Amino acid sequence: MTGQDFSPKRCALVGGGVIGAGWAARFVLNGRDAVLYDPSPESRVRAEAILAMARAAWAKLLPGALPQEGRLHIAATLDEALDGADFVQESLPEIETLKCAVLARIDALLPAGVPIASSTSGLLPTRLQAGLRHPGRFVVGHPFNPVYLLPLVEICGGEQTSAETRTRVATFYRAIGMQVLHVRKEVDGFIADRLLEALWREGLWLIEEGVATTAELDDAIRYGAGLRWAFMGTFLTYRLAGGDAGMRHFLAQFGPALKLPWTRLVAPELTQTLIDRVATQSDDQAAGVAVRALESLRDEALVKIVRALATVGPQGYGAGATLNAFVAGRATVRQDGAPTGWQGVVPPDWIDYNGHMTEHRYLQLFGEATDRLLHAIGAGMDYVAAGQSFYTVETHLRHLGQAYGGMAITVRTRILDADDKRLHLFHTLTEAGGDTPLATAEHMLVHVDTARGRGAPMPGAVAEAIALLRAAQGGEPRPEGAGRAIAMPRRP
Ligand SMILES: NC(=O)C1=CN([C@@H]2O[C@H](COP(=O)(O)OP(=O)(O)OC[C@H]3O[C@@H](n4cnc5c(N)ncnc54)[C@H](O)[C@@H]3O)[C@@H](O)[C@H]2O)C=CC1
Ligand SMILES: C[N+](C)(C)CC(=O)CC(=O)[O-]
Numbered sequence: 001m002t003g004q005d006f007s008p009k010r011c012a013l014v015g016g017g018v019i020g021a022g023w024a025a026r027f028v029l030n031g032r033d034a035v036l037y038d039p040s041p042e043s044r045v046r047a048e049a050i051l052a053m054a055r056a057a058w059a060k061l062l063p064g065a066l067p068q069e070g071r072l073h074i075a076a077t078l079d080e081a082l083d084g085a086d087f088v089q090e091s092l093p094e095i096e097t098l099k100c101a102v103l104a105r106i107d108a109l110l111p112a113g114v115p116i117a118s119s120t121s122g123l124l125p126t127r128l129q130a131g132l133r134h135p136g137r138f139v140v141g142h143p144f145n146p147v148y149l150l151p152l153v154e155i156c157g158g159e160q161t162s163a164e165t166r167t168r169v170a171t172f173y174r175a176i177g178m179q180v181l182h183v184r185k186e187v188d189g190f191i192a193d194r195l196l197e198a199l200w201r202e203g204l205w206l207i208e209e210g211v212a213t214t215a216e217l218d219d220a221i222r223y224g225a226g227l228r229w230a231f232m233g234t235f236l237t238y239r240l241a242g243g244d245a246g247m248r249h250f251l252a253q254f255g256p257a258l259k260l261p262w263t264r265l266v267a268p269e270l271t272q273t274l275i276d277r278v279a280t281q282s283d284d285q286a287a288g289v290a291v292r293a294l295e296s297l298r299d300e301a302l303v304k305i306v307r308a309l310a311t312v313g314p315q316g317y318g319a320g321a322t323l324n325a326f327v328a329g330r331a332t333v334r335q336d337g338a339p340t341g342w343q344g345v346v347p348p349d350w351i352d353y354n355g356h357m358t359e360h361r362y363l364q365l366f367g368e369a370t371d372r373l374l375h376a377i378g379a380g381m382d383y384v385a386a387g388q389s390f391y392t393v394e395t396h397l398r399h400l401g402q403a404y405g406g407m408a409i410t411v412r413t414r415i416l417d418a419d420d421k422r423l424h425l426f427h428t429l430t431e432a433g434g435d436t437p438l439a440t441a442e443h444m445l446v447h448v449d450t451a452r453g454r455g456a457p458m459p460g461a462v463a464e465a466i467a468l469l470r471a472a473q474g475g476e477p478r479p480e481g482a483g484r485a486i487a488m489p490r491r492p
Contacts, residue, residue, distance in 0.1 A: 003167035006115075007175060008087035009033060009070075014078065014102060016040070019119050020091035021047040022147030024072055025054035029148065030176040032070040037081035044074045054148035057299040059345050061149070061306060062327060063365070066344045078102075082109045087172060089141065091119040099123065100131055107132040115165050117141035122189035125158030135160035139169050142190055143178075146295070149302045151322045154190045156183035177326040179319070201267040207278055208268045214278060215285040230305055231318040315381045327368075328375045342369040342411035343432065346403050357403040366397070366427045366441035369411040373425065377465035387451045388459070390423060394444040398481055401438035408432035414473060416482055418466045420457040421447045426479050440481050 011027045013020045016038035024034040075081035092099050112134045129135035139161050144150040153173050157166050170180045183190050206212045228237050242250030309320025316324040342365050352358035410432050417424040423445040428437045449456035
């Protein structure tokens with residue numbers, strides 16, 4: 001067994017604070033049932049509030065590709081949460097003794113094959129798994145806040161973690177849109193938190209020394225390095241800072257500064273004076289804006305950054321590439337031969353001054369529906385990277401009704417015709433569950449050898465996939481409106 005087909009349906013969450021509730025939202029939005037246990041009386045309200053925020057963010061992050069939601073259930077006991085669970089994500093407070101005690105109970109209650117992942121920010125998995133009867137199924141899956149939007153998750157196994165557990169958990173995280181970073185060697189704080197903590201230590205020292213305030217430290221990041229970190233990180237950025245000679249010149253020029261006493265990297269003592277100073281500066285910085293409002297600002301910015309990165313280069317870049325791969329991976333073929341088309345909710349910023357979905361969004365979502373069909377016939381991003389693609393050469397769009405903000409809509413795609421170089425598609429947009437077309441789009445696509453920049457016959461596998469889809473759609477009548485041209489109505 002390789003673990004590459006691991007796809008849990010019922011996920012237990014143990015601990016439902018910031019991180020546990022964030023995981024629950026990601027699971028639910030990916031069609032998994034999330035059963036959360038947290039003795040805090042606030043856990044239900046918090047989990048529902050975080051799910052509502054996550055739902056709003058995903059509607060903007062993935063318009064058209066929203067999966068069918070799973071259910072969120074709040075369990076009264078740990079036993080109830082674990083009953084029938086096929087995956088467990090532990091997000092208890094960062095206290096090793098507490099985690100070990102609860103993990104031992106989880107281990108005792110669960111069948112041996114169910115993986116258990118811990119969200120710990122830096123505790124060593126070898127220590128957390130030491131008291132378990134089945135330590136091989138335990139692994140660290142360290143996420144980043146907000147879990148429902150940031151794709152990164154670090155996977156770190158302990159000495160007894162099985163290779164199968166790592167693969168299974170990584171497979172599952174990828175399937176729910178995450179970017180897995182395997183930590184090669186067990187180390188306190190893993191990779192990302194060691195970097196974040198170094199910055200945080202230095203920041204606290206600068207505050208104690210009176211060099212900068214919390215707001216100034218944040219400005220030093222968000223107007224500069226933070227912008228480039230979103231897509232290149234430190235090392236690729238520094239390669240570019242080395243000019244044409246790249247990293248070698250960078251190291252030669254700036255390496256000697258490593259010997260200078262620039263950074264302290266030693267956290268100052270958290271005295272009451274320092275705590276008060278940091279907290280007061282943070283209150284001033286927030287200027288009375290509530291945490292919820294800051295969270296919604298953060299989510300809006302993250303969604304826009306990731307969507308922008310999805311349009312960089314042929315396949316998207318950084319987190320944008322992860323998003324594209326996630327969306328493409330969701331495109332499958334239904335039993336009736338139709339690719340699972342675009343489905344989602346019309347976001348509020350798609351509405352124009354007439355109160356309807358604005359014109360160019362129709363073309364966007366019909367274009368995305370075309371991309372899903374191309375993925376389904378084996379002509380997705382890998383295909384494009386390998387030098388072949390389909391170009392749209394003609395489009396006819398009809399507006400027959402109105403889509404409004406918040407309306408759940410779907411696009412269904414038909415292959416009308418195909419030959420060795422051409423693909424003739426017809427998309428129909430309806431309200432979800434309805435039959436009345438609100439808009440249709442007819443496209444002619446040509447198969448292209450992109451390196452030579454000219455039309456070329458499709459490879460056999462793609463032609464076969466098209467033939468299979470057409471055969472499956474064979475019984476359906478030709479859609480009304482197919483082949484129509486724009487013309488003035490005939491006058492009597
Ligand atoms: N907050 C963050 O930015 C991040 C935290 N983490 C890690 O995630 C874990 C959880 O952290 P947060 O969610 O921030 O903490 P939190 O304090 O927001 O939530 C912890 C929750 O655990 C619950 N709890 C306590 N004892 C319990 C028990 N016996 N059974 C079930 N629930 C219990 C508490 O009621 C609380 O709601 C920690 O290991 C932390 O290091 C990981 C990534 C980021
Ligand atoms: C502060 N923290 C160590 C809990 C942070 C993380 O673990 C990751 C994050 O979200 O920054």
